Amino acid sequence: MSNRKLTILVTDDEESIRNSLRDILEFEDYRVLEAENGEQVFGVLAEEPVDLMLLDIKMKGIDGMEVLTRLKEEQYQFPVIMISGHGNIEIAVEATKKGAFDFIQKPPDLNRLLVSVRNALDQHRLTEENKTMRSRLPQVPEIIGESRAIKKIKETIDKVAQTNSRVMVTGENGTGKELVARWIHEKSQRSNEAFVEVNCAAIPADLLESELFGHEKGAFTGASSQRIGKFEQADGGTLFLDEVGDMSAKAQAKVLRALQENAIIRVGGTEKIAVDVRVIAATNKDLLEEIDSGGFREDLYHRLNVIPIHVPPLxxxxxxxxxxxxxxxxxxxxxxxxxxxxxxxxxxxxxxxxxxxxxxxxxxxxxxxxxxxxxxxxxxxxxxxxxxTLTGTRKPQGADSLLDSSSTFQGFKEASERLFLLRKLDENDWNISQTAEAIDIQRSHMYNKMKKYNIER
Structure with missing residues (x-):
């Protein structure tokens, strides 16, 4: 608005009124457009940007109140000042309720009219500036904490956000894995594009493919129209695959292919559609164990786990x-x-x-x-x-208290595993290769588990 004249649309069925208003407003250096009835208003709006409207109430055909209602329905944001030669309190109140900025009687007092125009434009400008400022502020809650683990997570986010590297976020339920993913997106060059979330555990296996990749009309029973999947919705932005460990084997194969080719094929389609998506995955499962048991593809794990971030429990x-x-x-x-x-x-x-x-x-x-x-x-x-709080008091951490301190099987399993690894590392003087050999796991798995549980000497 600062590099062009502010535009005012004068809508009145009396040509003499339009001419007098045009002379006054152009003298004040406004650009003036005209409409002589309600039908013409929306033709003008389709072609020209408008910053304010002066709108007569009594017009043939569509009257001013109908125009005002339609402006609101179609979500035009500019202020409207109503003008009428038949003004009364009831009409003024009704117009204000419908969103009019002001109500002025004919013949208009020129000073009063110009003051109202300036006030309306100033208020609209401030409103738009506030909207712009709010849109620039991060809408993602802060990651709270000054513990060593949280500081490390924040540092990692700052390092990886500007890259396109894929990230795997692990941690128990409720630790804030989605928050980490959102901050990676917020601090990335993709922050102005979409952040699209898919909860792989919440979508039935037979529908997950369609959810991720979309489908063509008639691809299966009930597919009455084409659907755009989450990969396409996230094009240019970030796709967050939450609970990725619950993804079906068929969906895993298709996701792997999409990551390899940077392209997807809709269910029931044949055309490859290029997508530019940064993928962040999250899980509360131990995917290395899932791989060993055949529940998760190792090649997909390595595609997703480029940057691992473990969110520790409270x-x-x-x-x-x-x-x-x-x-x-x-x-x-x-x-x-x-x-x-x-x-x-x-x-x-x-x-x-x-x-x-x-x-x-x-x-x-x-x-x-x-x-x-x-x-x-x-x-x-x-x-x-x-x-x-009704949570019960937590007993000191140790081998004898694991049963009491863990309310879920996953929590008990992870607490036990961490304690076991610490004990074995101590026994082997923190020689990682020796420890891995002693407990019969690959050294790479040992490193992954130490990273997962934030185990450092």
Whole structure:
């Protein structure tokens, strides 16, 4: 708008009114377009950019109120000032409810009209600038934490985001794998393009192919029209394959082919369609074990696992729990005044650190919301934590406490495996080749597992 004259569309069925308004507005250095009835308005709008409209209410055919309603329905954003020689309070109120910026009676007071025009254009400009500023702000929540593991994840994101390398994000349910994927996209050169998510575990195996690659009309029973799949939707952007370990063998083969050729074929089609997609995968499974058992293709694993990022469970980064809890409480207060002014005591935050968070960050967020709603006053105390979190206290980590400390089979298996590896590394003086040979796994698998569990000497 700054490099062109602001354009005002004057809509009135009286030529004398249009001419007088044109003279006034052009003298003020506005560009003026005209329409003598409602039918002409949308023809002009189809051809010309408009910054403001002066709209007569009483016109033959489509009147001003109908035009105003249609402008709103078709989501035109410019301000509209209504003009009428039959003005009354009821019409003015109705016009304002329908989105009019102002209501001016004929014959218009010229100073009043020009002030209204300037105010409408200024307000519209500020609104558009605010929208632009908000669109430039990251819409992705911050990754909270200052633990060594979280700092390492943030550093890795900063390093890999600007590349097109594929990333494999691993971790238990609720640890924030999707958040990591979204930040990789947000910091990449693809951030202005689509971030498309596919939950491979939530889509039935017989529908996953169509979801990923789309299908042609008539490809199968019920395919009544062509469908564009997630790969095509993410063209130029990022495709996030969540729970990739649950993908069927057939879908795995097609995904591998798509990654190799940077092209897909829709179900029921023959044409290759080129796609430029950065793939980020995530899983809570041990894919090396899945490979050994035949549940996951090793060639696909190596295609996806170019940059591995493991998101640790809360039990391995307890020092981050107070910051996570306080930030989530602030987030709730931003959305709902009920949470405004509520805070934790230091003792309550320490108590949160001792709880067993088998559901990780997701479970902690639910507990904070429950505490904020049910605490007796604006302060959440240690007693509230013990009474309302309902997670039970976590016992010290060790071989004798694994059964008590793990509420899921996956959690127990990973905690046991980590403890076993630490013990064997100690026994072999942290010689990785020797340890791998002693426990009968490949050295590359040993490195992968140490990276997964953040095991360092």
């Amino acid at each position: 039990r391995e980064r307890r020092e981050d729990i107070p910051a996570l809890a306080k930030r989530w409480l602030e987030h709730l207060a931003e959305k709902d005044i009920m949470f405004s002014g509520i805070s934790f005591t230091d003792e309550a935050l320490e108590a949160l650190k001792k709880q067993q968070w088998s559901g990780n960050v997701r479970e902690l967020q639910n507990a904070v919301e429950r505490l904020g709603l049910l605490a007796e006053d604006a302060t959440i105390r240690e007693q509230d934590i013990n009474e309302l």
